[in-house]
Amino acid sequence: MAASPLPASPVAATPAPASTHGGRDAFASNLGAFAATVGSAIGLGNIWKFPYLTGSNGGAAFVLTYLLAVALVGLPVMTVEHVIGRRMRLDAVRAYGRLIPGKPYWSCIGWVGLASAVLIMAFYTDVAGWVFAYVFKSVTAYASGSALTPDTFGALAGGTWEPLCWQVAVLVLTTGIIAAGVSKGIEKVTKTLMPLLFILLIACDIRALTLPGASGGVAYLFKPDLSKLTGTVLLSALGLAFFKLSLGMGTMTTYGSYLPDQTRIVPNAARVALADTLVSLLAGLAIFPAVFAFGGKPAGGPGLLFNTIPLVFSKMPMGGLFTALFFLLAAIATIGAMVSLVEVPVAWIVEKGHAKRPVAAVVTGCGMFALGVLATLSQSPVLADVKVFGKTFFDLFDFLSSNVFLPVGGLAIALVGGWLVSRKAFVDEMNKGHTTERWHGRTVYWFIRFVAPGLILLILLNSLGVIRLA
Ligand code: PHE
Numbered sequence: 001m002a003a004s005p006l007p008a009s010p011v012a013a014t015p016a017p018a019s020t021h022g023g024r025d026a027f028a029s030n031l032g033a034f035a036a037t038v039g040s041a042i043g044l045g046n047i048w049k050f051p052y053l054t055g056s057n058g059g060a061a062f063v064l065t066y067l068l069a070v071a072l073v074g075l076p077v078m079t080v081e082h083v084i085g086r087r088m089r090l091d092a093v094r095a096y097g098r099l100i101p102g103k104p105y106w107s108c109i110g111w112v113g114l115a116s117a118v119l120i121m122a123f124y125t126d127v128a129g130w131v132f133a134y135v136f137k138s139v140t141a142y143a144s145g146s147a148l149t150p151d152t153f154g155a156l157a158g159g160t161w162e163p164l165c166w167q168v169a170v171l172v173l174t175t176g177i178i179a180a181g182v183s184k185g186i187e188k189v190t191k192t193l194m195p196l197l198f199i200l201l202i203a204c205d206i207r208a209l210t211l212p213g214a215s216g217g218v219a220y221l222f223k224p225d226l227s228k229l230t231g232t233v234l235l236s237a238l239g240l241a242f243f244k245l246s247l248g249m250g251t252m253t254t255y256g257s258y259l260p261d262q263t264r265i266v267p268n269a270a271r272v273a274l275a276d277t278l279v280s281l282l283a284g285l286a287i288f289p290a291v292f293a294f295g296g297k298p299a300g301g302p303g304l305l306f307n308t309i310p311l312v313f314s315k316m317p318m319g320g321l322f323t324a325l326f327f328l329l330a331a332i333a334t335i336g337a338m339v340s341l342v343e344v345p346v347a348w349i350v351e352k353g354h355a356k357r358p359v360a361a362v363v364t365g366c367g368m369f370a371l372g373v374l375a376t377l378s379q380s381p382v383l384a385d386v387k388v389f390g391k392t393f394f395d396l397f398d399f400l401s402s403n404v405f406l407p408v409g410g411l412a413i414a415l416v417g418g419w420l421v422s423r424k425a426f427v428d429e430m431n432k433g434h435t436t437e438r439w440h441g442r443t444v445y446w447f448i449r450f451v452a453p454g455l456i457l458l459i460l461l462n463s464l465g466v467i468r469l470a
Helices: 030-041 044-056 060-088 092-099 104-144 150-157 161-179 183-209 215-222 231-244 251-256 265-293 301-313 319-353 357-377 393-420 423-430 439-463
Strands: none
Touching: 030 183, 030 251, 030 265, 030 319, 044 060, 044 104, 044 231, 044 265, 044 301, 044 319, 060 092, 060 215, 060 231, 060 251, 060 265, 060 393, 060 423, 060 439, 092 104, 092 251, 092 319, 092 393, 104 150, 104 161, 104 251, 104 301, 104 319, 104 357, 104 393, 150 161, 150 301, 161 319, 161 357, 183 265, 183 301, 183 319, 215 265, 231 265, 231 393, 231 439, 251 319, 265 301, 265 423, 265 439, 301 319, 319 357, 357 393, 393 439, 423 439
């Protein structure tokens, strides 16, 4: 099989002003590129999913596997997505469809990505609805001098109309932002508030770590018990790495298409992965010490965040207000990730269906809501007993997207980048603007060809029972 040279970037043919590429928007600076990529990566995955999966997968052994998955698989796959995105300067479906001459079927990576975006949004908007509800609930609880308890969460998530209304509100807000074409403005707000979330997380950490009995939580996070490693742990950690870094579905390919030529792809991707992982670890350090200090259960499931954070701030002066602020900042971070998810199908409907943006946004929002209802009601008596492959709709959508679609998409992306595109063309794009080949570029390329696809394949085969790793 002859490796194909990457097609010449349309940019090379048509010189464009500094911040546009052939009429497409581009991030104006390296910092802008970094901040926007981080904006898609940081979201519920850090503060809700990372702690909840860590708790249900036994703690530090999962964290260790997750960190390895980010470094050995996530970073190489992000590099490929950015390289292909920047070289093609197209949306994901067309970027992969036109990448290898005569092989338009690689656009399937973009197609699976579209399906992943809809599946993810179906449960993501449910959880985002809980976050928005908690902003409201913590303010009213503070005003009335009452406290948020696990019952508060149970009643919300297990309800029927309340979670549905919040989910609709979240969908209307997100699709409204996209329909109005103000995503860029929102991105700016998100970016400015992100450092605040960071600071508040550190405040939570200090509070949680100074609670009596906190050390149990730190050990739970960082002292691995390798006997806890199972096939499920490996697959969940790999799935989380993809979900966290928004990989395997074309989001990062699209973001790559906005990267300025002077951005050095590998160091930029490494910084994004590092910042994102740091936020997850900070969230873990806010939650687990408190879980141990208050005698809670680490395997508290999807409600872990909602039941623990109010406890962390309880008995602190103005604790209720801090809780509200925490959920507000979390809600804002979530909007950035959701906008990047909804944008995937919207961009495709606008370009392929020649629809206007508001129409595309409404169609996408309705599709996401149709599946979203199933996810939301699967925690209420209405659908709680309905199981598909032994999973509720919520768990099924989460499992299918993170543990099947994204890793399989990531495998295809790594194989395309490492084996079907010529090495020279790939490395040229990766190192653009730098004459010497850097050690990190060479190392990452090796990871792209062998390590990342090899590990994904091993973990998938292990989950299918074809081989036995753990
Ligand atoms: N990375 C986001 C988060 O952690 C979720 C996401 C997944 C966003 C895939 C875009 C694409 O919350």
